[in-house]
Amino acid sequence: MFKKMLAAFGVGSPSVDTVLSTTAVQPGGFIEGNVNITGGDSEFMIEQVVLSLATRVEVEGGDYEGHGGIELGHVVAAQHFRVGPGERQSIPFRMPVPWEAPITEVYGQHLRGMVMGVRTELVVAKGRDKGDVDPVAITPLPVQQGVLDGFAANGFRFKHADVEQGYLHGVQQNLPIFQEIEFWPPPQHGGKINEVELTFVANPYGVEVVLEFDKRGGMFSSGHDAYSRFSIRHDQAAGTDWAAVVDGWVREATSRYYSHLPADYGHGQGGYGHGGYGHGGYDHGHHGHGRGRQGVGMGAVVAAGAAGVVGGIVAGEVFEEVFEGDDEGGDFDF
Template sequence: MLAAFGVGSASVDTVLTTSAVQPGGFVEGHVHITGGDHDVQIEQAVLSLVTRVEVESGDYEHHAGVELAQVVAAHSFRVAPGERQSIPFRMPVPWEAPITEVYGQHLRGMVMGVRTELVIAKGRDKGDLDPVAITPLPVQQGVLDGFAANGFRFKHADVEHGRLHGVQQTLPIFQEIEFWPPPQHAGRINEVELTFVANPYGVDVILEFDKRGGVFSSGHDAYSRFSIRHDQAAGTDWAAVVDGWVREATSRYFSHLPPGYGHGGSGGHGGYGGHGHGPHHRGPGMGTVVAAGAAGVVGGIVAGEVFEEVFEDDGGDFEF
């Protein structure tokens, strides 16, 4: 009877050898299982990459756990009393996995972990949950550097349930990274929301500009989308590219801007849908971009945020 209720059963501990990984990569590690007081027949050892997602339901919002990837590390095996077994695993990370770490710092609002479950007698023992960091791809890092170099400050990041219009997705979720605008845009833009949708060939960059409302007008959102190949990450002046995106969007959507605002002196860059600036546009170089990135983006990041507290911040409303 005690065994039926899990008393004296096997224990599980997962050790990740991959603490940080880029989208499209792999999380690797070992599942360590120690036998309890009696033989245990384990049907499966399952590992899942899970994250917290914001779900909108009418006028209400709540958080839910969503599985992004899963791998079965072992099938149908027995663990004897006191026996120790170590099972290696290698789990692919989806290209569309949200970013959780930038410049070595945890992004406030993001949650990501590897859940270990043992399937025993058609039941599931959820086991432990281990944090894992998803770091940016080179294109994603370049875009983040570009926003930082242009004075945008990190505000918040979250993952929402749903799909983006006109964007091909394999996962039913998308990440929004929010920025406060720099002083030169503060009177026109309330905030900018950045979304990456990556694939094996490149990254779609979706920008949402939240326009401030005036005394006699209401605010509205403007959207821009750009597709960038992975091989375009190196050698690109991301500060100039992002500046061109922002200027083009504000000029196109926000008609009350001063005359001539938003038109740089260089031609379009074909790799960015004709909206970016060419390599000869005057702007900060990559050294400046990286330095500004560490100061600008990380300025709004909470370093060392306690993983367990993030998972539990919604009490009983958020479970895996």
Template sequence: MVFKKMLAAFGVGGPSVDTVLDSPVCQPGGQLTGKVYLKGGETPVDIEHVALGLVTRVEVEGGDYEHDAHVEFHRIPVAGAFRLEAGEQRAVPFQFPVPWETPITDLYGQHLHGMTMGLRTELAVARAVDKGDLDPVSVQPLPAQERILEAFARLGFRFKRADLEHGHIHGVAQTLPFYQEIEFFAAPQYAHRVNEVELTFVANPNFMDVILEADKRSGLFTPGGDNFGHLRVEYATAHATDWAAEIDAWMRAVIERYPAGHAPYGHEYHHGHEYHHGHEYHHGHGGGLGAGGAIAGAAAGFIGGMVAGEVIDEIGDFFEGEE
């Protein structure tokens, strides 16, 4: 075993550590497993604790500017206090639960431009704490999330970038201090009225919230601005819906029927109360998304059912906009 991470905080001759994942690939709500390998240095040391933390990069607004910050958003202890003898080698197995709201970093083997995710090992000895390097982690979408992303690709949207915004979305039971925005260039059939569309997932064990934001161009007689849609996804329902058709219906309603600041089919967001990405709104009434009002089998569903999406032929075009 090669111990690649000499802990700088403990000096030459101190202990070393290496974290080895069984697999760096996971899903929201899943887990990462592996072992933390420790090797004693030249003298015995008393280890106070070993901990692991998921770390990602978040955009934080600070006055008139934004900056990136690396945020540890989930942390678990791996081992408590123990004595590590000189030259001793010890393996500490772990099971690291991945939060349901963990942002997606990869899709169909393609990394989402703008995303950073890693597992960091922390070792504390004699009140000195060493936070090691990040071991890269790949977060794949849940099947329901994959179905939505697949529908965007089928409609001709091109992926632009993804990022994490610091803050909370009004009306959503969000536990992490940030949310992911997956940005798309508008598909050709909507590009005359819409610049970009942003997609946000906030998942939990039973359902997920799906938030859509369309950046609408101004027209000769109609204003531009952002149009929002917020729908609840029940995993166990709405598994037979044509999601490309549903998204297309929402987009066409945004373009043709609704002024900026409103979303179709009973989901209205008005200016004046809460903030989402710099725009104020509050919730109106609930309802389904799609022509006629509600999706069959889901009282408030945009997409549901843990249905595996097939690999799409259009994946190359989907990532064409990646920078």
């Protein structure tokens, strides 16, 4: 919630108080609330009231590397109306949350590294007043929660999460971003895996699960990354032994047999295969970490150009000022 005098209007301007009735929502759901406006000393004309869902994203290009903000979607709650002196108006809004929205909260605990909020923007004749950002939590879908629980049950520990700009090869995306949830491996896999990066790409029918295993090298061999992808329907969430499913995924990625398979292995459609769901593929090439990485595997990333960013990259300070220090919390415990 925020209450702010509209700087674009000058002295004696209206004040705005945005109240979210939805503070936690799953991908594909809706955020609801009210924008409460109280008139100032004189009558004002407001062209639009715009609510945007935005998150912080890793931005890399050329020599630049840092954080920016990206809009995931927006709604126009009202437009072309006047606010009289001292008049109070309450404008309700209902904003859809994209299926591909990154997760920011699990079991009521914030994922370190994630930032998400609803920004209120008023458009007036003199310009725009972007206002502040109200934090909102995106919680996992049942399939996503099951996979997270499966990693926890196998001893994986949460390390960090962030949102990166780009597209995943072979995965249909509507947003030019993807989330990476990073895990430390348990002792039984510590000699084979440095870390695991998990990405969810959800849609109305199910969830694409993309895994990147950063595999350790031996005395006479270098380490490399192994990628796999699985398609899981929403109705498969209940009644599934997620600990066993995740264990199967990890064993496949770390097995000596799979380390020698060609990169296009397993691209065909499958069912409840050896340890996993849907169609999985492994890529055993070498890929660097960062925006420049590319490859032929199912998990390879194709960098997105600035022109392809939905809503554009906005100033990172929009988030730094409002959410300063939010990603400095302790380790997340499933």
